[in-house]
Amino acid sequence: xxxxxxxxxxKALAEQAASLAGxxxxxxxxxxxxxxxxxxxxxxGPYSFISLFTVFILACFVxxxxxxxxxxxxxxxxxxxxxxxxxVIIVGALIAAGPAExxxxxxxxxxxVVLASVNIFGGFIVTQRMLSMFKKKR
Amino acid sequence: xxxxxxxxLYLISSICFIMxxxxxxxxxxxxxxxxxxxxxxxxxxxxxxxxxxVMSYGTILAGIVIGGSIGTFIAxxxxxxxxxxxxxxxxxxxxxxxxxxxxxxxxRPEAYGIGTPGNIAVGSLxxxxxxxxxxxxxxxxxxxxxxxxxxILSGAPVTFSGQHPxxxxxxxxxxxxxxxxxxxxxxxxxxAVFVLALVLGILIIIPIGGADMPVVISMLNSYSGxxxxxxxxxxxxxxxxxxxxxxxxSGAILSYIMCKGMNRSFFSVILGxxxxxxxxxxxxxxxxxxxxxxxxxxxxxAFIMENASSVVIVPGYGMAxxxxxxxxxxxxxxLKGKGVKVRYAIHPVAGRMPGHMNVLLAEANVPYEDVLELxxxxxxxAQTDVAFVIGANDVTNPAxxxxxxxxxxxxxxxxxxxxxxxxxxxRGMSSGYAGVENELFFRDNTMMLFSDAKKMCEEIVQALD
Numbered sequence: 001x002x003x004x005x006x007x008x009x010x011k012a013l014a015e016q017a018a019s020l021a022g023x024x025x026x027x028x029x030x031x032x033x034x035x036x037x038x039x040x041x042x043x044x045g046p047y048s049f050i051s052l053f054t055v056f057i058l059a060c061f062v063x064x065x066x067x068x069x070x071x072x073x074x075x076x077x078x079x080x081x082x083x084x085x086x087x088v089i090i091v092g093a094l095i096a097a098g099p100a101e102x103x104x105x106x107x108x109x110x111x112x113v114v115l116a117s118v119n120i121f122g123g124f125i126v127t128q129r130m131l132s133m134f135k136k137k138r
Numbered sequence: 139x140x141x142x143x144x145x146x147l148y149l150i151s152s153i154c155f156i157m158x159x160x161x162x163x164x165x166x167x168x169x170x171x172x173x174x175x176x177x178x179x180x181x182x183x184x185x186x187x188x189x190x191x192v193m194s195y196g197t198i199l200a201g202i203v204i205g206g207s208i209g210t211f212i213a214x215x216x217x218x219x220x221x222x223x224x225x226x227x228x229x230x231x232x233x234x235x236x237x238x239x240x241x242x243x244x245x246r247p248e249a250y251g252i253g254t255p256g257n258i259a260v261g262s263l264x265x266x267x268x269x270x271x272x273x274x275x276x277x278x279x280x281x282x283x284x285x286x287x288x289x290i291l292s293g294a295p296v297t298f299s300g301q302h303p304x305x306x307x308x309x310x311x312x313x314x315x316x317x318x319x320x321x322x323x324x325x326x327x328x329x330a331v332f333v334l335a336l337v338l339g340i341l342i343i344i345p346i347g348g349a350d351m352p353v354v355i356s357m358l359n360s361y362s363g364x365x366x367x368x369x370x371x372x373x374x375x376x377x378x379x380x381x382x383x384x385x386x387x388s389g390a391i392l393s394y395i396m397c398k399g400m401n402r403s404f405f406s407v408i409l410g411x412x413x414x415x416x417x418x419x420x421x422x423x424x425x426x427x428x429x430x431x432x433x434x435x436x437x438x439x440a441f442i443m444e445n446a447s448s449v450v451i452v453p454g455y456g457m458a459x460x461x462x463x464x465x466x467x468x469x470x471x472x473l474k475g476k477g478v479k480v481r482y483a484i485h486p487v488a489g490r491m492p493g494h495m496n497v498l499l500a501e502a503n504v505p506y507e508d509v510l511e512l513x514x515x516x517x518x519x520a521q522t523d524v525a526f527v528i529g530a531n532d533v534t535n536p537a538x539x540x541x542x543x544x545x546x547x548x549x550x551x552x553x554x555x556x557x558x559x560x561x562x563x564x565r566g567m568s569s570g571y572a573g574v575e576n577e578l579f580f581r582d583n584t585m586m587l588f589s590d591a592k593k594m595c596e597e598i599v600q601a602l603d
Contacts, residue, residue, distance in 0.1 A: 059380040063387030075493030086385040096242030098192030105246035112238035117205025125213035133500035134165040
């Protein structure tokens with residue numbers, strides 16, 4: 001093995017190493033980009049799906065235990081009050097109705113605000129009427 | 139207002155709603171519970187209005203004032219006997235409101251930070267479609283339920299051949315449309331989901347008969363909650379999700395209790411067709427035509443009751459229809475004045491919504507300690523002199539215990555047959571909603587009082603004086 005052969009071999013090895021290094025760099029950039037985009041998706045919405053889902057399941061359990069404790073005599077007021085609080089959908093309606101300019105979504109929002117308000121006032125008042133009737137023995 | 143502050147306020151609002159439901163565990167704490175509910179709603183609304191993207195205060199105030207005055211007016215004027223249809227009507231509004239919010243989010247997603255028109259995240263679209271579809275089903279379903287309860291539509295189940303395959307096919311079509319919406323993101327797909335859900339809402343409720351309305355109304359209550367949940371997921375709003383889940387589980391539990399009260403599976407109620415007029419007609423032609431009943435007058439009833447030491451009153455839907463609760467309470471008071479022990483027994487499915495009878499008796503100033511549930515009073519019938527059944531039928535029918543062939547077999551009933559004397563106030567000999575004849579009518583210790591419930595109570599009161 002003479003000097004020229006060694007030189008050529010070394011050159012080839014160096015080239016391979018360089019291309020490998022290039023690939024590594026590319027891979028690192030890709031990985032970085034991927035991580036970046038993942039964090040970006042997680043941050044686009046205010047909360048991730050899984051955290052909302054956790055809240056949902058826990059709320060179902062709370063609802064389950066609280067509602068089973070409602071006395072059967074008050075099942076009608078229970079329907080009245082759940083009807084009223086389900087109108088909390090007005091929160092979404094207010095955001096839709098929020099912008100100063102008028103467009104289709106804003107009109108939809110306004111209509112939803114009106115409907116939900118009927119329910120909120122109607123639901124709570126009718127529940128209050130029912131509950132005020134339940135009296136103890138005099 | 140910062141995002142964290144509004145999140146904390148929404149959390150407080152959620153807790154208020156939980157307290158509102160918790161308050162209903164006893165009549166003493168219930169009014170306070172309702173106040174918690176109102177407080178929670180006020181906090182939720184003010185927090186949202188204070189958000190920077192909400193600017194059109196005038197429009198919003200106008201909307202709340204318009205809706206609020208309509209709601210206040212209706213809630214103050216409504217007769218307590220009309221509660222079930224009122225609740226159904228209110229459910230339909232929640233459903234429609236959910237659809238409107240879904241539409242607003244679909245056409246201006248940037249307001250909720252879920253993308254731009256035509257480029258909404260798929261997850262958000264699915265959640266939106268769920269909210270929209272359940273909202274639309276709740277809307278039309280509740281309108282049909284309202285029509286049946288109000289008597290605008292016939293209470294009889296509407297059935298036709300191929301009904302269930304049709305509903306199943308439409309359900310599959312719905313899934314296909316949601317997929318189309320996710321891929322295409324076109325307004326056409328959005329409206330197609332909406333319209334199909336409206337149609338489904340009608341088709342789901344029409345086969346369900348009048349007597350199953352307590353289940354239907356609880357089910358729609360549940361749906362309105364799930365619709366709010368779907369919208370909550372779309373908007374990433376935990377308050378909507380928590381409240382929707384509370385309402386959804388509440389409605390589901392009520393449906394379960396009502397089904398259990400009739401010993402029917404939830405699915406058999408949903409599939410419908412129970413208690414049709416054809417069944418009733420068949421039962422009329424059946425046995426019993428030659429059996430004789432003992433019928434009596436108000437004076438006879440008055441004599442029997444004032445000489446009794448204990449009377450249990452069993453009210454049913456007939457009492458509500460005749461608006462007899464006040465006359466009935468007066469009757470009860472006079473008997474109490476004469477030293478008779480008077481109590482009321484309520485079957486879980488009496489009336490047209492859960493707890494309907496309790497509210498009507500409370501309206502007539504009957505103290506709630508005197509009103510007992512089935513499990514609390516059933517054993518006492520054996521020591522009771524008179525069971526006074528007013529406007530109820532199926533819930534007292536012993537066939538539920540003895541006749542495995544009966545459609546109501548296995549349903550828990552009030553054991554009025556164990557009382558020494560049973561008085562039935564009824565307008566005629568017709569069978570109940572289940573279309574089953576009640577053998578109690580033909581027993582020796584039963585006396586039928588053929589009259590309108592209210593008129594009979596008033597006549598008995600006169601006879602007692």
